[in-house]
Amino acid sequence: xxxxxxxxxxxxxxxxxxxxxxxxxxxxxxxxxxxxxxxxxxxxxxxxxxxxxxxxxxxxxxxxxxxxxxxxxxxxxxxxxxxxxxxxxxxxxxxxxxxxxxxxxxxxxxxxxxxxxxxxxxxxxxxxxxxxxxxxxxxxxxxxxxxxxxxxxxxxxxxxxxxxxxxxxxxxxxxxxxxxxxxxxxxxxxxxxxxxxxxxxxxxxxxxxxxxxxxxxxxxxxxxxxxxxxxxxxxxxxxxxxxxxxxxxxxxxxxxxxxxxxxxxxxxxx
Numbered sequence: 001x002x003x004x005x006x007x008x009x010x011x012x013x014x015x016x017x018x019x020x021x022x023x024x025x026x027x028x029x030x031x032x033x034x035x036x037x038x039x040x041x042x043x044x045x046x047x048x049x050x051x052x053x054x055x056x057x058x059x060x061x062x063x064x065x066x067x068x069x070x071x072x073x074x075x076x077x078x079x080x081x082x083x084x085x086x087x088x089x090x091x092x093x094x095x096x097x098x099x100x101x102x103x104x105x106x107x108x109x110x111x112x113x114x115x116x117x118x119x120x121x122x123x124x125x126x127x128x129x130x131x132x133x134x135x136x137x138x139x140x141x142x143x144x145x146x147x148x149x150x151x152x153x154x155x156x157x158x159x160x161x162x163x164x165x166x167x168x169x170x171x172x173x174x175x176x177x178x179x180x181x182x183x184x185x186x187x188x189x190x191x192x193x194x195x196x197x198x199x200x201x202x203x204x205x206x207x208x209x210x211x212x213x214x215x216x217x218x219x220x221x222x223x224x225x226x227x228x229x230x231x232x233x234x235x236x237x238x239x240x241x242x243x244x245x246x247x248x249x250x251x252x253x254x255x256x257x258x259x260x261x262x263x264x265x266x267x268x269x270x
Contacts, residue, residue, distance in 0.1 A: 001035075001037055001038045001039070001079045001080070001231065001234055002038075002039050002041070002076070002077075002078050002079050003034075003038060003039070003040045003041070003078060003079060003080045003081070003082060003227070003230055003231075003234075004041050004043060004069070004072055004073070004076065004078040004080070004081045004082065005026075005027070005030060005040050005041065005042045005043065005082045005084050005227075006043055006045075006065065006068065006069050006072075006081065006082065006083055006084060007023060007026075007042060007043065007044050007045065007084050007085075007198065008045060008048065008052060008061060008065055008083070008084065008085045008089055009044065009045055009048050009050045009051075010044055010045050010046070010047070010048045010050060011023055011044035013050055013160050016160045016161055016164060017164070018164045019160060019163075019164055020044075021164070021167070022163060022164060022167055022199060023042050023044055024042075025167055025202070025206070026042055026198075026199070026202050026223070027040060027041070027042035029202040029205075029206055030042065030202070030223070030224075030227055033224055033227065034227060034231070035231055038231055040227065041076070041078070042084075043068075043072060045061075045064060045065065045068055046064075046068065047064045048061055048064055048065075049061040049064075052085060052087055052089050052129060052132055053126055053128040053129045053132070054128060054131075054132075055131070055132065058087065058089050058132055061089060062089050062090045062093070065083075065089055065090045066090045066093050066094060066097070067266075069081060069083075069090070069094055069098070070094075070097060070098070070269075073098055073100070078100060079100055079101075079234045080100050080101045080102075080103065080230045080231075080233060080234045081094065081098060081100060081101070081102045081103065081230075082103045082105065082108075082226050082227065082230050083102070083103070083104050083105060084105055084198035084223065084226070085105060085106075085197075085198050086105050086106040086109070086122070086124070086129075086133055086136075086196045086197055086198065086222060087106060087129065087132040087133045087135070087136050088104030088105065088106045088107055088136050089132075091104040091107070092248070092249075095243060095249045096248075096249045096250070096251055096252075097251065097257075100234070100237070101230060101233035101234055101236075101237060101242075101243070103226055103229055103230040103233060104136070104226075105198055105222055105223060105226040106122075106133065106136050106137075106196075106222070107136070107140060108222075108225055108226040108229035108230070109194050109195075109220065109222035109225040109226060110122075110137070110140060110142055110194065111229070112220070112225040112228075112229060113145075113192060113194055113220060113225075114142070114145055116192055116218070116220065117191035117192040118145065118191055119145065119146060119147050119189045119190055119191050120145065120146050120147070120150070120190060120191065120192050120193065120194060120220075121146060121147045121150050121151075121152060121185035121188075121190040121193055121194070122137075122146075122150055122151045122152070122193070122194045122195075122196040123152060123153075123154065123178055123181050123182060123185070123193055123194070123195060123196050123200075123219075124151055124152065124153045124154070124196035124197065125153065125154060125157060125158040125196065125197045125200065126153055126154075126157035126158065127153040127157070128157070129153075129196075130151045130152075130153055133151045133196060134151050137150060137151060147185060147188045147189045147190050148188060148189075149188075151196065152181050152184065152185055153181065154177035154178060154180070154181045155177070155180070155181070156177075158173075158174060158177060158197075158200075162174060163199050163203070166199075166200075166203045167203050167206070169207075170203050170204055170207050170209065171207070171209075174200075174203065174204075175204070175209060178200075178204075178212075178219070179212055179213065182212045182215075182217070182219070183212070186212070186215060186217055190217065191217065192217060192218050192219075192220055193212065193217060193218070193219045193220065194219075194220045194222050194225075195219060195220065195221055195222045195223070196222070197222075198222070198223050200222075200223075201220075201221030201222050201223040201224060201225075202221065202223050202224070204219065204221065205221045205224065254269065257269045
């Protein structure tokens, strides 16, 4: 089984030394926990707005994200695709367009959470990304299985430089920020917490941080959950369980797709 893990940003961000090293470490981690016979390719974007921390930033980025994944799927023939970002950017367009399972990190992690506790919460890296995440959450209609205000950010926001530092030592800055927000979520009824960022989960689990200190509340590595969910869905396809093409995910005809692309100056799809 070969899976594509599409990171929504470029590999390098200006003035952030070592940012690309995170992608290498995440790919190594994902492959270390993958089932035997599964290979995960971690891919960065060639062009990206490098933010989904606003609806505009996500919308601009989605065009490049969707085109990138479609092209990679044509070139590499992946068995499944994971969008490595908690707000699930581009998910429903890609489910419509791709013939293999497309997994949203946020959706998969929340569905896994339903089997692990009655009430969950999500810890995000920045208040600015919360509306994007909340929009996805509301679409999934999981309000009864989460705490009030289920998406809660750390304070102050986690920066790209802190992400890089966190892969060396998350106990210095990242974990204290997480725990402050986590304790608030636990007081409000959270039985488990989800990492609200594709970078955060691998970082914590690589350093053996599985639950909030001095509590019995687990912090679920959403990236690991998405990987295992993807493996399951690829397996489902092998026994005939696939995405419905009846309504929402009915794929446009090749003629329609090529007309759309021609109208905006893009190359043919097929």
